[in-house]
Amino acid sequence: MSAPYAPPPQDYLARLNPEQRSAVETLDGPLLVLAGAGTGKTRVLTTRFAHLLMTGRAQPHQVLSVTFTNKAAREMRERVGAILNRPVEGLWLGTFHALAARMLRRHAELVGLTSSFTILDTDDQARLLKQVMEAEGVDLKRWPPNGLMGVIQRWKDRGLTPDRIPVAETSDYANNRAEKLYAAYQARLIALNACDFGDLLLHITEILRTNAEILASYHRLFRYILVDEYQDTNLVQYLWLRLLAQGHKNICCVGDDDQSIYSWRGAEIENILRFERDFPGAVVVRLESNYRSTRPILAAASGLIARNEGRLGKTLRAGHANASGERVRVVSLWDSEEEARMVGARIEEARRGGQNLGEIAILVRAGFQTRAFEERLVTLAIPYRVFGGAKFYERAEIRDAIAYFRAMSQPADDLAFERIVNTPKRGLGDTAMAAMHKLAREQEMPLRIAAQRLCETDAIRPRPRAALRELLENLTRWNAGLEREGHVVIAAQVLEESGYIEMWKTDRSIESAGRLDNLKELVRAMGDFPTLGAFLEHIALVMENDDNSEGQKVGIMTLHAAKGLEFDMVFLPGWEEGLFPSQRSLDEGGAKSLEEERRLAYVGITRARKHCTISHAANRRIYGNWVSSIPSRFLDELPESEVLREGGVTQAPRLPASVFSAGTPLSSQRRPRVIEAGAWEVDQRPEREKAFARGTRVFHAKFGYGRVLAVEDDKLEIEFEKAGVKRVLDRFVEPA
């Protein structure tokens, strides 16, 4: 065939280093690419894809490419397109869940679903499970639904359908009823023609392992398989891949065992550790040249991760001119407030030095740590953004809107109908809802149909009945208009006529304006899809954080959320025993989860390109009270030669001798010590005195302009133009 991918890309192979090149050119048989942080993993993956096509080994649709996140899938799609110099279509490239859903739709009837099954999100799952538990008469106070949710999810992660739960595994949850509840929950899902996230993989794997014909058809289809982030796969994902790879055995998994940080979500690091045994004849390629960080940063990270036992082993080398660079700083502070001041001051200093704020990140172990930094940055008027909060599609208004669309287009979608039936308030309470549920259950009909029947009787009072009838008529009418008007027009109409928009307009809380914006954005985004169905599929699996990242902002996020990102300057606060490593991992997981915490530390350090500042505070405010803590063991594990320690140790500890006499002596760094407040300071000027009279117009970095209503010591009550009435400290505002 002549030039199938014209124009031929330039020397795409020549731009790879030898190890990358071998990862790209080893095409036959199983291949494990151990890609350390910043070693060009994505480049290898995409170049390999292109190489398969360029060498004529496969057509684009004959390669299965799997990622974990939509972001990674999108990036890969774009980069493959760029290398081939043309858009790529018809690819089997996507997340585990999206690909599984696509396959499952083709064979849905084999597990009792139809090809138009709905995909439930976590919220729907939780509500459904709760209903099932209530129906089974479980005491929800004694047995919180979340607990069972976790148990079921872990079973699903391991490919266990209700009939496959090993006897030894029967959880003692709710007096040994976990399995039964699991089975009931699954039955409910099938009845609703719905899947939760776990089901997508569970069902398709079940189909592949019991149906040789179908499996063979995929073997014919997929000549090559590419997997990203293999260290994060769970058992069912592994089983799915293994089944599909049985055909040609051309499976290439890319991953880093040192960055496996999701065991609590079902990921099994053993998958990657076991690769060579699972896939006989496997070749392993290590990518160890790092193009991201300076040598001291790499050395510090490598020294730390070397303490782990369960790893395949690799050492990061500085890949190019990064031979020099400043050492990793470890700063000791008196308390968490001082820690926040230190970070704030250094960011301010960097900003004065021309550092781009978008290249600075504060990475924390747990969500609650973000608050202190937010407050500090607000005070300093440094723009920031907290990542990983509520996702766009998880916000209440978006979920409500989607529920309207689902309820409209799918009369059997009970969960959607239930969500919107009394939102906005239509005067339907427990009585009306109970009547609906009862009828639906007795007649085995969808809720919406039951509601319709009830409207024809006098089982509910006239006022709620009229409201309900209006809603039902609207749903039918909107749905009828879909084809004629198009889904975007109808969507706007639904939100308007249902009273939903009005509900938020009337709402006087701070967020309501933002919610209305989000709804507008949602309707706009729908225009990117040909049909409502296409949009709903997208939203279930793909909808992401809306990214209104205008301008350069400091990123504040958890270490987990930072994986895969990189920044010039990284702050890693809160390295204290009990916080990082977290108490819970210490208590529950033993040595294995301590290793995972250490990997998390490794991920944190390797996010930094040039500057890495780790800190710990001797005292920290947790849930309202002060707790004192000792430095994290990870601080001791950093190679001393790569580290610059700051913050005053002024005296020997004066704790009772018994603390130290028992067991192994603590090394000097871990000993509680007296830390001089302010030792880290660059230059600290006293904050300017401020006084605000009632009626003064003021400006606040987060809430915008407002007017002072009342003054009480240093607290002001301010009516903000956008944000409503709030109480803030006077130092957070300035005269407008």
Added chain:
DNA sequence: AGGTTAGTAATTTTT
């Protein structure tokens, strides 16, 4: 039916 208050629990969250 819906708003208010008291009680309780509290890592990490790719889909």
Added chain:
DNA sequence: TTACTAACCT
């Protein structure tokens, strides 16, 4: 400390 839920009152 906050945020969410469940009983409680109007």
